[in-house]
Amino acid sequence: MFKPSQPMMARLRLTTKQVLGGYYKGNRTGSMGYFAKNGSYVIDWKKVRTFAVPENLDQFKLTPFVTKRMPPTKSKYTKEIEKDGRIVTLQRAFSGKDYLDMWASDNGQEVLEQERLDSEAAAETSSTTQPARQ
Numbered sequence: 001m002f003k004p005s006q007p008m009m010a011r012l013r014l015t016t017k018q019v020l021g022g023y024y025k026g027n028r029t030g031s032m033g034y035f036a037k038n039g040s041y042v043i044d045w046k047k048v049r050t051f052a053v054p055e056n057l058d059q060f061k062l063t064p065f066v067t068k069r070m071p072p073t074k075s076k077y078t079k080e081i082e083k084d085g086r087i088v089t090l091q092r093a094f095s096g097k098d099y100l101d102m103w104a105s106d107n108g109q110e111v112l113e114q115e116r117l118d119s120e121a122a123a124e125t126s127s128t129t130q131p132a133r134q
Helices: 006-011 096-106 108-129
Strands: 033-035 041-043 078-083 086-091
Touching: 096 108
Parallel strands: none
Antiparallel strands: 033 041, 078 086
8 A cells, every 4th residue: 555755744734634533723814712612603802803994095096906017126235346347336135234324324312322331331441451550
């Protein structure tokens, strides 16, 4: 008789017919209630998903679909490389340094406060490492 190999078993779907009773696979939607003792399903309204609809949605001009004829969006992040003796500008991805620079420009007060605290800490450590004068 045919029996699938171990790697093949990992790929096969597990169904409720392959296991004993009490197994419920579900479809990844989450529970919205519970089963009562008599077998009926009771909806817990705190678990039911609700969607907040923005005001004036009927007057909104955009639709939820985007055309496939739209050209790719150009990145504003570029890098320059030298190729055949000349400088070529290429697009690049958004990096962690770009995120930190953007965060620093949006949160200037926090950056200045952190720099002040760092300089105070550096001055404090340098004063404790110097020998005392008599």
